[in-house]
Amino acid sequence: MRSAKHFNYSVKVLGRGEKWSGGDMSAPGGGQKVRLLKQFLGEMSGDERVILFTDSYDALFASGSGELLKKFSQAGHRLLFSSETLLWPHRLLEDKHPHVSQGNRFLSSGGFIGYLPNVKRLLADWSGADSDSDQLYFTKLYINPDKRKSINMTLDSRCRVFQTLHGALDDVVLKFEEGRVRARNVLYDTLPVIVHGNGPTKLQLNYLGNYIPNTWTFETGCTVCGQDLLPLSSLQVRPHPNTICLHTLYNNTHLINFYFFRTSRIVTIISICQNCDYFFNLDIEVVLKNKDTLKILIEQNLPIVAPMITRAGRLWSNFWGALSAEGYYARSEDYVDIVQGRRQGVWNVPYVSSVYLMRGSLLRSELQDIALYNSQSLDPDMALCDNIRNQVRHSQSLPPTPCTFFNAPFPLTGVFMYVTNLQMFGRILSTENIQTQHLHNDLWQIFQNPLDWEERYIHPNYSRILKGQLMETPCPDVYWFPIFSDTACDHLVEEMEHFGKWSGGGNKDNRIQGGYENVPTVDIHMKQVGYEREWHKFLLDYVAPVTEKMYPGYYTQFELAFVVRYKPDEQPSLRPHHDASTFTINLALNHVDIDFQGGGCNFIRYDCAITSPRKGWALMHPGRLTHYHEGLPTTAGVRYIAVTFVDP
C-alpha cells in the first residue's frame, strides 16, 4: 500500500473482510481470486479500459503507471501475464508451453495487465471452486493456442513489468537511483514495475521493501521512519503505558543470572501479558545506554520493534538481516552498513532478539494461541521470530478507493518485525566464558567486555591524563595519576579479603623465585587469585600509555603484582628499600582519614613523602638507585595498596 500510494495508484482490494478459502501455498488453490475478480468486472464496462491485477500482500510497486502502460503497450498484446521460472502445479504440461526466445517460459497467476474485454474473456470460462487452482486455469488457457490467440495473451518473460522472486532470488538486486530505488533483473537487464514475493520469498520481498521505491535512499536516508508516529502525549488514558519489563537491567554483578532469566521468561510471558499495552523484553546481557529507548520504541508505532544494539567493536548485533534456508543466520547485503550505522532507518528484518517492544494487542490477537518461545527444533529466540513471521496480521481497514486496480487477499501475511538504528541505544554483553568462582566476577571481564569493564573500573578522569592534564609530580620523577574507579578499588580489596590467604610478612616466601623476600609485606599476589592475565591486560591497556609518556621506550612487562595490607597490629609499615623493579606502580585502594590513619610512601633521598594517598590514584616511580623509599606507619584502620613491579 505504501508503494502504491507513492505512485498514486488507486487500489481496489477485492475480498477484504471475506474469509479466505483459497488455500495456503502448501497446495494449489487461489480460485477465490478468480471468482472475486470475475464478479467485480461483471459490472464494469469500457473497451479501452486497462486492468492491472496483482496479488496484494506480497507485492510492491517499483514504478508508476506511466511506465507500466508504456511497457504494456510495447508488449504488443492485449493481455500480458507475469512469468516465472518454475512450472506448477502440473509439470507435465511443460511441452505444451510455447518457447520463448529469452526469459521465463511459464505463467504466473499472481499478476497480469490487460484490456477489460480481454480480461473478461480470460475469466469467462471460470466456474471453479474457491479452492481450485487459478494458476492451472490460466495456464491451460495460455497453452491452448486457440485460446491464447483469441484472448491475445502473452507472457512478460523478461520481467519488464512483473518480477516474480521465486526461483529468481539471485537475479534480482537493488538498483539505487537518485532519490529512488528499483529492483533490477540482472539476467535480462530489466527494471520491473511490480515485484512479487511469490512462494517462499517473503523475507526477500521485505528486504527489497526496505528500499523500494524510496523507503531508504542514499540521498534521503529513511523517508518513512518519521511517518505514523505515535506521540507519547496521545496516550492519555493512563499517564504511563502499562509496560511490563520482565528482566532487570544488567547490574554488573550478576551476569550469570542471564541464564536463569532466560528460562524464566519462557514461562512467565504467557501468564503475565493479559492486559498490558506493551511487552518490553530486556535480556540480561543488554546494556541500554539511551534513557529514551522505551519512549522512542513506543513512538515508532510498530507491532514489534527492537532497538539495534551491538557488541562493542564487533559486527555482532541483536538482529539478522536475512535467514538461511535452514532458518538460521545469514548476512544480508546491507547488514554491515546497518550495524556500523552507515545506513540508518527502521528495517523490516526476519529476526530480532535480546531487547524489543511488542504491542500488547498482538499478544491478545495474532499471537494469542501460540506458545511464543516454543519450537520443536529452534532455540527460544529463534522460535519466537519464527512464530511471529508465520502469523496473520489483520490489516487495518483502508478507505475505499476508485477501482482501476485490483488486488486479492491472502492468508499468511506474517507479522513484521523491525529493528531501528536511528539512534544509538546500547550494547550487548558477551556472555561467553563468564567466571563464577570469584566474589566480583566482573573484575575478570576485561577481555570479554572491555568497554563495560572500563566504564565500571577505570577512573572517570583517566582520559584526561592521556590528554596531558591532571598528572601530578609530588616528588622528583614520581608521577601521580587517577586510574582506578572507587568500585575497582573496593572490588579488588574485597576479592583479596574474600580469598584471605595473606602472607605472614616473613622473609621466607615460596611464592617467589628463590623463596626469599628481602622486604616482606603482608600481601596476596594477583596470581594467587587467578588475576594475573587480567592484571597484565589492565597494565597494557591503561598503564602502559601513561608509562610510555613519562618513561618513553619502556614496555609494561610486569614481574610481580600484589595487594599489600597495612594494619597497626599486623604490619604497619615497610622499612626503607629498593624495589625489584625498574619502575613501580603503587595504586592506593582506600582513603586516608576515612579508612586508615597515617601511611604513605616516603622517598628518602628527596625527603619527599606522599602522605595523603588518594583512593584510585597510582604512584609511578623508579624502583632502584635514586628512589630508595619506605612505607610510612599506618596508625589506625587498614590501608591497602596494589603494587606492581615493572622490569622490562
Ligand SMILES: O=C(O)CCC(=O)C(=O)O
Ligand atoms: O607503603 C607504600 O606506599 C610503599 C610500598 C612499597 O614501597 C612496596 O610495596 O614496595
Ligand SMILES: [Fe+2]
Ligand atoms: Fe617499594
